[in-house]
Amino acid sequence: MTVATSPRVKTVSQGAPPTSAAPPVRQRMSRDDITMRLALSALIVWLLLTVLLPLGALLAKSFEGPDGKFVGLANFVQYFSNPALTQSIGNSLVIALISTVICVLLSFIFAYGITRTCMPGRGTLKLISQVPLLAPSLLPAISLVYLFGNQGIAKDLMMGNSIYGPIGIVMGEVFWTFPHALIIMTTALSTSDARLYEAADALKASNWRTFWTVTIPGARYGLISATFVVFTLVITDFGVPKVIGGQYNVLATDIYKQVIGQQNFRMGAVVGLLLLLPAVLSFAVDQWVQRQQSAALSSRAVPYQPKPNAVIDTAAFIACALIAVVILIVIGVAFFASIAKLWPYDLTPSFKNYDFDNMDGGGWASFYNSLRMAALTAVIGTAMVFIGAYLVEKTKGFHSGRFLFQFLALLPLAVPGIVLGLGYIFFFNAPGNPLGAMYGTIWILVTCSIAHFYSVAHLTAVTALKQVDQEIETVSSSLRVPFYRTFFLVTLPVCLPAVLDIAMYLFVNALTTVSAVVFLYSPETTLASIAVLNMDDAGDVAPAAAMAMTIFFAATIVRVVYTVLIRGTLTRTQAWRKR
Amino acid sequence: MSASLASEPYLVIRGVTKRFGDFTALHAIDLDINKGEFVSFLGPSGCGKTTLLRAISGLDVQTTGSVRQGGRDISNLPVNQRDFGIVFQSYALFPNLKIKDNVGYGLVSAGKTRAEITSRVAELLTMVGLADQADKYPSQLSGGQQQRVSLARALALSPGLLLLDEPLSALDARVRARLRGEIRELQQRLGITTIMVTHDQEEALTMSDRIVVMSKGRIEQVGTPDDVYRRPASPFVADFVGRMNFMEGNLVAPGSADCRGAVLSFSTEFTYEPGTPITICLRPEDVVVRDTVASTNVVNVDVGVMEFMGNHFSTNLHVVGTSLNISADLSMNDVRDLGIKPGATIPAALPADRLRVFAPTAA
Numbered sequence: 001m002t003v004a005t006s007p008r009v010k011t012v013s014q015g016a017p018p019t020s021a022a023p024p025v026r027q028r029m030s031r032d033d034i035t036m037r038l039a040l041s042a043l044i045v046w047l048l049l050t051v052l053l054p055l056g057a058l059l060a061k062s063f064e065g066p067d068g069k070f071v072g073l074a075n076f077v078q079y080f081s082n083p084a085l086t087q088s089i090g091n092s093l094v095i096a097l098i099s100t101v102i103c104v105l106l107s108f109i110f111a112y113g114i115t116r117t118c119m120p121g122r123g124t125l126k127l128i129s130q131v132p133l134l135a136p137s138l139l140p141a142i143s144l145v146y147l148f149g150n151q152g153i154a155k156d157l158m159m160g161n162s163i164y165g166p167i168g169i170v171m172g173e174v175f176w177t178f179p180h181a182l183i184i185m186t187t188a189l190s191t192s193d194a195r196l197y198e199a200a201d202a203l204k205a206s207n208w209r210t211f212w213t214v215t216i217p218g219a220r221y222g223l224i225s226a227t228f229v230v231f232t233l234v235i236t237d238f239g240v241p242k243v244i245g246g247q248y249n250v251l252a253t254d255i256y257k258q259v260i261g262q263q264n265f266r267m268g269a270v271v272g273l274l275l276l277l278p279a280v281l282s283f284a285v286d287q288w289v290q291r292q293q294s295a296a297l298s299s300r301a302v303p304y305q306p307k308p309n310a311v312i313d314t315a316a317f318i319a320c321a322l323i324a325v326v327i328l329i330v331i332g333v334a335f336f337a338s339i340a341k342l343w344p345y346d347l348t349p350s351f352k353n354y355d356f357d358n359m360d361g362g363g364w365a366s367f368y369n370s371l372r373m374a375a376l377t378a379v380i381g382t383a384m385v386f387i388g389a390y391l392v393e394k395t396k397g398f399h400s401g402r403f404l405f406q407f408l409a410l411l412p413l414a415v416p417g418i419v420l421g422l423g424y425i426f427f428f429n430a431p432g433n434p435l436g437a438m439y440g441t442i443w444i445l446v447t448c449s450i451a452h453f454y455s456v457a458h459l460t461a462v463t464a465l466k467q468v469d470q471e472i473e474t475v476s477s478s479l480r481v482p483f484y485r486t487f488f489l490v491t492l493p494v495c496l497p498a499v500l501d502i503a504m505y506l507f508v509n510a511l512t513t514v515s516a517v518v519f520l521y522s523p524e525t526t527l528a529s530i531a532v533l534n535m536d537d538a539g540d541v542a543p544a545a546a547m548a549m550t551i552f553f554a555a556t557i558v559r560v561v562y563t564v565l566i567r568g569t570l571t572r573t574q575a576w577r578k579r
Numbered sequence: 580m581s582a583s584l585a586s587e588p589y590l591v592i593r594g595v596t597k598r599f600g601d602f603t604a605l606h607a608i609d610l611d612i613n614k615g616e617f618v619s620f621l622g623p624s625g626c627g628k629t630t631l632l633r634a635i636s637g638l639d640v641q642t643t644g645s646v647r648q649g650g651r652d653i654s655n656l657p658v659n660q661r662d663f664g665i666v667f668q669s670y671a672l673f674p675n676l677k678i679k680d681n682v683g684y685g686l687v688s689a690g691k692t693r694a695e696i697t698s699r700v701a702e703l704l705t706m707v708g709l710a711d712q713a714d715k716y717p718s719q720l721s722g723g724q725q726q727r728v729s730l731a732r733a734l735a736l737s738p739g740l741l742l743l744d745e746p747l748s749a750l751d752a753r754v755r756a757r758l759r760g761e762i763r764e765l766q767q768r769l770g771i772t773t774i775m776v777t778h779d780q781e782e783a784l785t786m787s788d789r790i791v792v793m794s795k796g797r798i799e800q801v802g803t804p805d806d807v808y809r810r811p812a813s814p815f816v817a818d819f820v821g822r823m824n825f826m827e828g829n830l831v832a833p834g835s836a837d838c839r840g841a842v843l844s845f846s847t848e849f850t851y852e853p854g855t856p857i858t859i860c861l862r863p864e865d866v867v868v869r870d871t872v873a874s875t876n877v878v879n880v881d882v883g884v885m886e887f888m889g890n891h892f893s894t895n896l897h898v899v900g901t902s903l904n905i906s907a908d909l910s911m912n913d914v915r916d917l918g919i920k921p922g923a924t925i926p927a928a929l930p931a932d933r934l935r936v937f938a939p940t941a942a
Contacts, residue, residue: 022594022596022643025644025645025655026655027637027655027657028655028657029657030657030658030659030660032657033657122728274751343733360650362685468667469671469672469674474658474665474667475665475667476684477658477659478636478659478661478733479664479684479685479688479732480659480685480688481685481688488674491672493675494674
């Protein structure tokens with residue numbers, strides 16, 4: 001076998017004794033290395049343009065005066081000296097705190113029931129618990145109006161209080177953030193070491209004592225994480241307070257009022273920056289928790305198997321079933337209200353409310369736009385996320401680039417949707433920005449959605465890639481196979497479940513999101529979730545409910561189709577997983 | 580250039596140093612490996628053996644120094660321009676491809692025709708004894724079978740160098756023993772230059788033409804298994820390969836030393852001053868208990884604990900009248916014929932020509 005000698009090989013004199021001044025060896029880059037670096041650089045530029053620079057534009061705007069000149073902290077001073085505005089800060093904090101406490105408590109009980117008891121119907125209950133994810137945050141708000149509003153069928157339960165205001169906001173937010181907290185809690189409670197429980201048992205500790213000394217401490221990182229995640233989601237949410245907040249002002253609706261109502265972009269920017277604070281704090285705490293978490297569970301831990309206990313199982317089932325019933329009622333009310341001629345007076349079924357084309361909000365076109373946008377987000381977003389994660393994991397060297405990419409990929413976690421949308425207005429509308437051509441088209445909505453939901457998708461991809469043998473690329477190099485061939489033949493098929501997961505995540509979120517897109521849609525690109533908002537604003541609550549249900553059904557159908565496809569496709573293409 | 584290359588060893592490593600920040604993993608390694616040789620890098624974890632392998636392969640290029648393969652300087656070439664096949668501890672098989680597609684993976688990119696690939700894959704699978712498993716997936720094979728597929732894949736392009744990174748560590752003992760022989764036999768048949776990294780000295784001793792014993796980023800000794808075992812060049816090698824008695828003593832005369840009261844003579848001559856501390860090493864199996872009259876260094880020993888090891892007894896011996904204790908492997912024959920029991924006192928010889936003596940090394 002002949003070995004070709006490259007004409008550019010550097011000859012080193014044989015047997016030369018090494019000196020301390022020996023020249024360092026710099027390995028030449030192969031074509032693969034260069035390609036990967038270029039591709040990663042392109043993605044870095046993309047993330048800079050779609051995440052960092054809009055935030056920069058937001059920051060710059062908050063320091064701008066009416067004529068566009070730099071005025072230092074004048075806007076901030078103006079904001080803090082206006083009690084009407086600063087009252088929102090207190091309101092937001094109160095709402096977020098109460099919602100967080102209730103949501104974390106409920107999700108803990110539910111997660112405990114699912115992972116630590118042998119209560120019946122765990123599978124079904126788990127399924128029902130994920131339902132709120134398929135609906136825009138506006139939907140629970142509308143249902144609550146139907147239940148407890150001025151014509152609400154359960155109005156008496158309110159005992160004289162109005163649903164419009166803090167009570168309604170809290171109830172709506174708890175409903176909407178419940179699944180997010182539940183996922184974190186379930187993970188925290190299911191990764192526990194059975195040996196600790198056996199030890200407690202052998203030392204004759206009571207169930208109660210074991211709960212407080214073993215279970216709670218073991219789940220503490222999940223509790224902390226869930227608390228911060230829910231707090232941030234609530235304090236930055238825009239949909240629920242918009243529909244049901246009444247006169248109770250919160251920061252998220254203030255931004256909307258300043259920007260859309262008063263065209264005061266600078267004040268909107270100031271409030272936007274304020275909203276960044278809880279998100280950034282939550283992000284920092286979560287990073288700390290991640291580090292502690294990985295140290296907590298040793299590789300020798302034995303997974304916990306719950307033992308049947310009639311008393312606990314029954315109690316857990318009752319509690320969880322109650323929660324599940326509430327979830328179903330909320331969805332059910334919105335559905336029945338949407339198909340009733342005039343709720344609650346004329347309950348004859350009719351699809352009048354679904355006749356969107358005869359109402360404000362953009363008609364059925366809004367729905368199709370939403371589907372299109374969600375599909376584009378899912379397809380383009382998944383490709384970008386997975387390729388980006390692959391490049392950041394597998395590129396040799398290029399530490400500065402990879403570090404920058406990791407930072408940019410996780411940055412969206414710290415940016416609320418409405419703040420990002422606001423930054424997009426400033427950045428893409430700035431005079432002279434060539435990307436401004438995107439503004440007003442569906443592409444800015446797609447770009448913003450991909451950026452907004454990038455982090456979780458990225459982390460999912462990275463986790464999946466880390467589970468594939470890390471030496472696959474090495475073997476490929478040694479066999480002189482270009483990296484992209486191995487990527488398509490091996491890496492992508494092996495990670496297919498994660499890729500489909502990411503696509504599903506991006507699709508559902510893009511379909512149901514309100515905050516990220518509320519500033520960016522145009523008459524040609526109206527969206528379903530915005531249509532719900534506008535119809536509700538105009539007093540057409542029933543059609544709003546109908547549109548919200550349409551979104552819900554679309555998301556559910558796609559979810560069901562995805563689950564069926566997963567089972568079908570994967571059994572065929574992933575047959576190699578079975579022994 | 581060609582005249583000097585003809586006499587050059589296949590793999591020439593000169594002055595290879597690897598630094599990670601402040602930590603130096605390899606200190607100016609010089610090594611020659613001949614064509615067709617099977618060389619093992621042997622040492623404890625952290626000794627730098629894997630680092631050296633990764634430098635040769637280009638996965639983690641050295642900080643300074645040169646590597647020449649087949650007369651070509653490959654020091655700064657990227658991995659895909661070098662000429663080697665590699666087998667990992669984790670097999671690194673492509674889980675979603677059939678065995679035949681795994682083995683033929685590199686051939687497809689090399690532009691071979693379908694017929695050529697099929698025949699070459701069949702040839703390779705027959706070589707490793709897995710011709711009937713071609714259509715299975717890796718998860719359906721056992722660990723030993725997967726490693727053989729990994730080997731076949733690495734050999735598909737007929738590389739000039741085969742690198743094995745702890746290939747047997749993930750397998751259980753029986754499979755390991757069998758695969759050892761198969762890999763060695765295959766290597767000899769193909770005549771391919773091979774480097775194996777291992778921490779298992781049994782593997783190194785049975786498979787290698789030469790062993791490179793490493794410690795803390797330096798080469799302690801390079802030699803045949805016999806050299807390394809019988810004539811260890813340093814106390815580290817003596818201790819790492821096989822079991823060894825270490826007897827600390829002081830020099831009494833150029834050819835003898837006092838070890839805790841027992842005066843032992845040995846064959847090498849040391850010209851240090853009397854009183855200089857030295858270390859005398861003796862393999863447990865070299866202690867002689869039968870026909871000791873004609874031997875050197877005969878002492879009386881009290882027999883202590885005798886551990887039954889199956890084919891021998893690992894015995895503690897205390898030299899009467901001294902504070903010297905040594906461990907001896909006494910064969911079943913000797914124990915039975917001489918009636919050796921714990922508590923007995925018997926004569927034992929520590930033959931002078933079997934003693935390895937290490938003088939204090941300059942700091």
